[in-house]
Amino acid sequence: MxxxxxxxxxxxxxxxxxxxxxxxxxxxxxxxxxxxxxxxxxxxPEPVEQAFARAISAHKTRYTAALGLPELREAISQYYQTNFHVRVPAHQIVITSGASAALMYACLALINPGEEVLLADPGYPCNKTFVQMAGGTPAFVQTQEAENFQPAWTDLSSQWTPKTAGVLLASPNNPTGTQLSPRAMREIVDGVTARNGFVIVDEIYQSLCYDSPPQSVLQVTGAPNTQNPLVVINSFSKYFGMTGLRLGWMVVPDSLLPAIERFAQNLSICPNTPAQWAALACFTRxxxxxxxxxxxxxxxxxxxxxxxxxxxxxxxxxxxxxxxxxxxxxxxxxxxxxxxxxxxxxxxxxxxxxxxxxxxxxxxxxxxxxxxxxxxxxxxxxxxxxxx
Ligand SMILES: Cc1ncc(COP(=O)(O)O)c(C=O)c1O
Missing domain, CATH: 3.90.1150.10 (Aspartate Aminotransferase, domain 1)
Structure with a gap:
């Protein structure tokens, strides 16, 4: 064939x-x-396992809204407020089938065929695939061990060309287990904004950090908007140990929501329903x-x-x-x-x-x-x- x-x-x-x-x-x-x-x-975690079982017994197995359960979007908004002291309105939070679907939707909504996206190298291998699926071309930016394998804005700006649409980063990163400093994040977001580009930050390993409190780029920028052309991605897979339940989320500017909703409706209808109900138990004490x-x-x-x-x-x-x-x-x-x-x-x-x-x-x-x-x-x- x-x-x-x-x-x-x-x-x-x-x-x-x-x-x-x-x-x-x-x-x-x-x-x-x-x-x-x-x-x-x-x-x-056992409370999540029990909540999952309860959701199945209560027949909570039908489709939800494409953008996810309102209760879960609200709980994540509250989580940002309580743990990161940042106000992220629930309507800007979209529940997805893992960080994977969030990365895919973000790339589909932001990249035009022929455009380049800067990817920090080393990085998560699937990122280049998400960019390619959207018709874009990955442009790898070499990072240095002396900088803990995270890029500075100068590294990214030196590779920015007229074809560059934006930047995709992860903090903490896979395979390095290292993070971007808040200052580097600020400089990257400011630099990219000045060039009319986008920044996707994958924070899937966010709360698994050992020498300092967990951080989010959202603490530096506030919720995404026209001044902060940012998409922040997260997941229940790692810190909450729910890899197989396939659940994550993304924080997006208002302007991007309708496009993300259409991709979600068309590509997956909705995220796993009982997993969404179970995930509500993640935020309990x-x-x-x-x-x-x-x-x-x-x-x-x-x-x-x-x-x-x-x-x-x-x-x-x-x-x-x-x-x-x-x-x-x-x-x-x-x-x-x-x-x-x-x-x-x-x-x-x-x-x-x-x-x-x-x-x-x-x-x-x-x-x-x-x-x-x-x-x-x-x-x-x-x-x-x-x-x-
Ligand atoms: C950096 C990074 N982003 C995204 C993913 C995909 O995770 P999920 O299970 O939430 O789809 C992984 C999985 O290992 C990862 O390491």
Whole structure:
């Protein structure tokens, strides 16, 4: 069958080959330790699980409004007020099928075919796909470890061309576990606004931070409007541990709402209904206490890994303070190293190729979304492998 050119343009994740090899080893009974996983290793918080079950029993399984349950939009608005002291009107909050759908809608609403979008490199591999789906061209902006792999406005402005439509960033970022400073955010939003562009900020790992309170670009700019051409994206996947429920949200300027609503109506009708009802339980004191407890567990693991990896022969050149990733220098070509580490030491970490156009072969990503005893064993294995 003849296929579309888009279907050839979309890249596979190179890491999937490695994960398949890891699965095959596990199927042979080999005790592989995964430092490759991009989701929390905890189940979803019990109050959310119970709320999900209640929603199903109460037959809350029909379509909702395309923009999401009004109650949930209101609860998120309240969450911004309580936790970030920023007023985001509920009508500017749109519930989506994960951050993934939010990224897709934002790109479809903002990019014209032939326009370029600046993407910080390294970054989340799917971002380039969202840009391409909208007919845009990703333009990668290399970031430096000395800057914690986050771009400054000068890095972005030096690559701005007449074709540039805007910028897509993540803070905290995947694969680096590092954040943009409020000052850098201010400068980026101001610089982009002066050039009539847009800024999409993906804050999916927002509350998983370990050295400072969680932050949002919205604290710097206020709610998006014509002066702040901003779309902010978030998700229930990571901090709230609900990856499989496929629920996220986006904060958009009023002017963009009708377009986003049309994309939502046409592309997904509405987000998962029982998941939306369950998500209302995320903002209770009980659930937030569970998520906080887990954040502290992630922090202890981060502390352990940041200390242990260099002793095991892995160099770190940045300070990860968020998400659950460490982006480190691979001892040699990262694809070969990760393959050999898996085959010989039964530790699955991922090469940088999926995340970076520039230094993917040099770099690799470790995820510490795994128990402390497994992390300890993984470090022992890495150390033994690097010394042998
Ligand atoms: C930076 C980033 N953005 C978006 C996503 C997609 O998340 P969701 O599960 O909310 O669709 C991920 C998933 O790993 C991610 O790392």
């Amino acid at each position: 003849k296929q579309s050119s888009l279907s050839h343009l979309v890249q596979p994740f190179h890491v999937m080959e490695l994960v398949k090899a890891a699965d095959a080893l596990q199927a042979e009974g080999k005790p592989v330790i995964h430092l490759s996983i991009g989701e929390p290793d905890f189940p979803m 009980e659930t937030l206490a569970i998520c906080e407890e887990r954040r502290l567990i992630f922090k202890a693991r981060r502390d352990f890994m940041v200390n242990a990896l260099p002793k095991a022969g892995i160099e770190l050149h940045s300070t990860p303070d968020s998400a659950f990733y460490i982006y480190a220098k691979s001892p040699y070509n990262s694809e070969r190293y990760c393959k050999e580490l898996l085959e010989q030491a039964l530790v699955c970490a991922v090469p940088g190729k999926d995340f970076s156009e520039f230094r993917g072969e040099e770099m690799m990503r470790f995820s510490y979304a795994n128990s402390m005893d497994r992390l300890e064993t993984a470090i022992e294995r890495i150390q033994f492998f690097n010394r042998s």
